[in-house]
Amino acid sequence: MSIFVDENTKVIVQGLTGGQGRFHGLRNRDYGTKIVGGVTPGKGGSDVDGIPVFNSVKEAVAATGATASFIVVPPKFASAAILEAAEGGITFIVCITEGIPAHDEAVTYNRLVEEFPGVRLLGPNCPGIISPGKCNIGITSGDIALPGGPVGIVSRSGTLTYQALHELSQQGIGQTTCVGIGGDPVPGTNFIDCLEAFEADPETKAVMMIGEIGGSEEERAAEWIKANMTKPVVCYIAGVTAPPGRKMGHAGAIISGSKGTAQAKMDALAEAGVYVCQNPTEAGEKMVEIVRSLGL
């Protein structure tokens, strides 16, 4: 099984008529994802390579029955797009937009929680979600994923998500679902949400977790794993050599004082029984060993 999405998930693309939206929307469709519509205000009635475009999410949902949305719009429009999706009846939102102001994210997240408790937001600033062979929403290159499980992947870093998929697929190890939660300060979906879903998914037998310096999400995940997780978890934390106090790319990746260091995170995860690895390749090799030892 997959988590959050499957082969029946109907998806609309907010921003389908833009350059990135078109490229990745069509790529997702080519992968087999049910991309049923696009939304661009003022362009309703047109189509992108046969995919109908609507003026609003509400119209798109009414016409297509979509439950998921893939948001590919510039940062200044992203918060409004997320809320429009929730208001329009979408229950699973993937927002890949990078560069949204932190205050906008904080307001949007809390509005979702308060007004739309049934809606899950993945991202912003994430690569999206892929359930190999079934559904790909986002910017992940489908050919690096391998269907059939048994590994679930959750990652805070975009490109390291691809690296993790690649390491496993190269070794012939498939994935049930790979979720990129993104590295922004206020992610809609966190490690624990995904670990919980993987723990409950009978087809996922082990989980690979990719974290990075900054914040305390990995430490919280470690606590959750210690108390609840019965499946083996392998992790890699990026940023061991990062200098403190400098913002490494996105807001997530900053060490303030002694808090949020890679070492502190690795210690907490090791203490929770997680297999902590030094680089993505080592994490892949460790996962191969675990999957083989499970007789899969």
Next chain:
Amino acid sequence: MDLFEYQGKQYFGRFDIPTPVGDIADTVAEAVAVADRIGYPVVLKAQVKVGGRGKAGGVKLANNVDEVREHADFILGLDIKGHIVRRLWVEEASSIAKEYYASFTLDRPNKMHLGMLSAEGGVEIEVVAEENPDAIAFLSIDPVTGLDLESARRWVAQANLDEVAREQAATLLVSLYRCYTEGDCDLAEINPLILTPDNVVKALDAKVTLDENASFRHPEWDEFRATDTIDPREIMAREKGLNYIGLDGTVGIIANGAGLAMSTLDVVNQVGGTAANFLDIGGGANADVMAAALEVINADPKVKAIFVNIFGGITRVDEVAKGVLEALNRVTINSPIVLRLDGTNAVEGRAILAEHLNDALITEPTMLDAARRAVSLANA
């Protein structure tokens, strides 16, 4: 982006947060002119983006023009933990009856804003949090509803601020919250927030970090940016719109995505090398960005090898490959380039480079192989 104290105070001014009267000075003569205009006594404060300037002699009281000359001459050019003082903030000296602490920042685990207020200011808040956590009144603020004056009044009482300070402090906190939210700060901190003997509350210091993601709606930030970095490599990278941090090693790093870039640093380190920089070309980078990245790395004389580590997602590997060729056409690259290319359009990208490969332009199949190759070239 971190602001200097004087910029923080100027930013506070936009939101009616009271601060002592003052002005900047880059020379001894300017310091004297500012002091003469404000009136004595004045305080001269080194403008550096590092803590501990008081202990380093970077903050001095001057009662007359001679003292201003003496102290300005001493502080300008002073090395405070590697930061050379190039600018002073000269302000009216404030009498202090009480020192408080106030700040707003994002509480990431709870996804709410966090206000911290303490009647014990003037010392590092981390120390207070460690030794006497009860002295800090924490306030969790829902970003949707914000902070109103009534809540601020309850908060200053809860923090045990002196009675005479409370009403002014509550008003100031609402203004500081506005500065934090409307001003798109990651951090807005006042330490100390003072009460004067004649019962005036004002911000004696200002620590402001701006959220660069919000710069599209803050054209006024341009003036802060002009003074932001001192590393010439970082200035060049910024001009080209790149996310670059200078380090001290010999392997130049270019990667897409912050996570992969950090991981590249880690792996280079693990195989015995040292990174010259962190450079994330970001998502969706085109050939121009890639070429600019190579030019920035190339300008760093310490670099002995360049490791380009790309896993395409929104970034297309064929664009990256075109950028590499474009850079090679545009400038002479001084160091060998080792590339690892995977992901979106990787086959097309590798094909573009295939006929150009030589001793100075090398591809490796994996991240580890490429790291080893780059490190061995850098160490040769």
